[in-house]
Amino acid sequence: MPIVNMSKLITIERHIVEAGALHPEATGEFSRLLRDFMLALRIVARDVRRAGLNDMLGMTEDTNVHGENVKRLDIHANEVIFRSMDHGGHLCVMASEEAESIIPIPDEYRKGKYVLVFDPLDGSSNIDVNVSIGTIFSIYRRIDESSVEAGTVEDCLQPGWKQVAAGYAMYGSSTQFVYTTGDGVDVFTFDPTIGEFLLTFEKIRIPERGKIYSVNSGNAHKWSPGLREYVTHLLRPSDDGCRPYSLRYVGTMVADIHRTLYYGGIFMYPADTSAPTGKLRLVYEVNPMAFIIEQAGGRATDGKNRIMDVTPESLHQRIPCFMGSTQDVLEVESYLNT
Ligand code: P6P
Numbered sequence: 263m264p265i266v267n268m269s270k271l272i273t274i275e276r277h278i279v280e281a282g283a284l285h286p287e288a289t290g291e292f293s294r295l296l297r298d299f300m301l302a303l304r305i306v307a308r309d310v311r312r313a314g315l316n317d318m319l320g321m322t323e324d325t326n327v328h329g330e331n332v333k334r335l336d337i338h339a340n341e342v343i344f345r346s347m348d349h350g351g352h353l354c355v356m357a358s359e360e361a362e363s364i365i366p367i368p369d370e371y372r373k374g375k376y377v378l379v380f381d382p383l384d385g386s387s388n389i390d391v392n393v394s395i396g397t398i399f400s401i402y403r404r405i406d407e408s409s410v411e412a413g414t415v416e417d418c419l420q421p422g423w424k425q426v427a428a429g430y431a432m433y434g435s436s437t438q439f440v441y442t443t444g445d446g447v448d449v450f451t452f453d454p455t456i457g458e459f460l461l462t463f464e465k466i467r468i469p470e471r472g473k474i475y476s477v478n479s480g481n482a483h484k485w486s487p488g489l490r491e492y493v494t495h496l497l498r499p500s501d502d503g504c505r506p507y508s509l510r511y512v513g514t515m516v517a518d519i520h521r522t523l524y525y526g527g528i529f530m531y532p533a534d535t536s537a538p539t540g541k542l543r544l545v546y547e548v549n550p551m552a553f554i555i556e557q558a559g560g561r562a563t564d565g566k567n568r569i570m571d572v573t574p575e576s577l578h579q580r581i582p583c584f585m586g587s588t589q590d591v592l593e594v595e596s597y598l599n600t
Contacts (some may be wrong), residue, residue, distance in 0.1 A: 274300055274439060274450045274459040281443060292426070295352040295376055295401065300459065302346035303431045303439065306339045306382070306397060307452060310389075310433040319390050327362045327578055335389050336360055339382035339397065352376050354404045355413025357577050359384075359546055364415050364577070373410050376426070377402040377417045379546045384430075385514025394434035396516025400550040401427040418545065418577060422570030428550035430516045438462075440520065442557040447523070468560040471589035472526025475507045476518045484534035492597035515542060519551050519585070523558055528586040528594060532565065540582035544574050548583045561591040565598045 272280075275297060282293045313319050313335055324332045340360040347353055348367055352374035356365040359381040367373055378401055385395035402424055404417045429441025437452035439459050447466045450459035475496055482490060496507040507527065512518050515529075522529045531542045542548050552562035552569040562569045562585035569583060584591050 270461065272461040274461075277448065277450070277461055281445070291352045291374060292376065292401075294350060295347075295374075295378075296427070298346050298350045298352075299343075299378070299399065300439070302343045303397060303437075304452075304457070305342045305346070307431065307433055307437040309338060309342070310335065310383075310395065311437075313389065314392075326360055328359075330386070332360065332386070336383045336386055343380060343382055343397075347378060350374070353378050353413070354409070354411075355415075355417050356380070357415075357418040357545065358382060359543060359578070362578075364413070364418055366412055373412055375404050375407050377404055377413055377420075379418055381543070381546045384516050384547065385512075388512070388514050393512060393514065394432055394517040395514055396430050396432040396520075398430045398516060398547055398550050399428065400425050400546060400553070415577065419574040421573045422544075422549035422552055425549065425553050425570075428553040430519070430550065430554070432516050432520050434517065434520075438520070440466075440523070440554065442554055444553075444557065447554055447558045466523055466558050468523055468555065468558040469526030469587055470559075471504075472522070472528070472587045473504065473507050474510050474522070474525055474527030475530070475590075476509070476511050476522060476527065476586075477530040477532070478511060478513070479509065481532075481534050481536075484536055485532060486534075486598065488597040488600055489530075489532055489594070492594050495597070515547055515551065519554070522586045523554065523560075526587040526590070528584060528590040530584050530594070531582065532584070533582040537580070539580040541580060542583055544569070544572065544579045544581040545577055548581055548585075549574075552583075552585060555585045559588070560586055561588040563591060563595065565595060 278293045278296045282288045318335050321331050326332050349371045351372040354373040357379040380399040402420050427443045432438050439450040449463035451462040518529050531540050533540050555562045564582045
């Protein structure tokens with residue numbers, strides 16, 4: 263378990279400023295970007311918590327680019343993030359799960375050197391039943407940092423190893439913000455009595471191996487033989503007590519990754535016969551989570567290749583993903599690549 267930080271009272275804003283001070287060349291633009299993004303998350307967290315009272319639950323008539331029914335809270339969260347981030351002068355372009363193409367910065371606002379891609383509300387199917395949902399994000403530098411023009415789709419299609427920052431907010435029993443800028447993973451927990459995100463866990467390290475696997479077993483009949491053999495192996499009791507593993511699956515990637523980060527084990531959304539590239543989207547779901555998992559000492563692949571080495575070809579490209587404790591991911595790879 264990560265070290266609980268009970269000594270220092272550090273807000274996310276102070277953490278961002280102090281981290282920025284470590285980079286003398288920093289202009290403060292990145293810190294202002296994160297500050298504005300935290301405002302958006304505060305608003306989304308408030309509205310998620312009041313959704314039932316605000317009558318924000320339920321479906322719209324719309325479907326998103328993936329043909330999935332869009333919940334009203336999805337649209338609301340998307341708009342809150344856009345309106346919080348479009349005028350700060352630090353972004354040149356945005357991309358969202360809820361938008362078919364890139365989201366340009368309005369003409370009247372200055373274009374900055376950063377790119378924001380995000381899933382405004384991950385776990386939509388769980389909204390109406392009060393199960394944890396979340397917001398996932400990645401930040402990149404634009405390809406041509408000297409440009410002051412509008413950003414392009416190419417700026418949003420950079421490989422994950424170029425991420426400047428990534429993370430997620432989880433709207434669960436408490437609201438937590440988990441992020442990395444490439445120097446480890448820190449967790450902030452929202453204290454509504456003071457309206458601040460306080461540093462609660464520093465530099466989380468994922469266990470080298472866990473005892474939990476997380477996958478939608480309802481798709482088992484469509485898995486590859488190697489994956490079925492792997493899961494059968496996990497469920498076969500071992501003399502050293504390391505097996506059988508337990509199955510935990512929330513159906514919200516943010517929640518399943520958050521548990522995997524703390525307890526170890528493996529989260530999988532594999533390819534199957536009906537989804538040859540899996541379900542989860544590379545740009546704004548899998549890459550940010552891969553950055554978090556790697557920064558915590560874990561491993562994130564598509565079953566063979568490092569996720570963050572893949573160059574996206576389209577905004578909503580899907581990719582199979584296996585991420586979590588290094589030994590667990592290496593073990594599933596050995597079954598997938600026999
Ligand atoms: P399934 C939620 O809709 C989501 O995009 C991820 O958060 C989650 O991991 C996955 O889909 C769940 O998909 O097919 O198991 O319901």
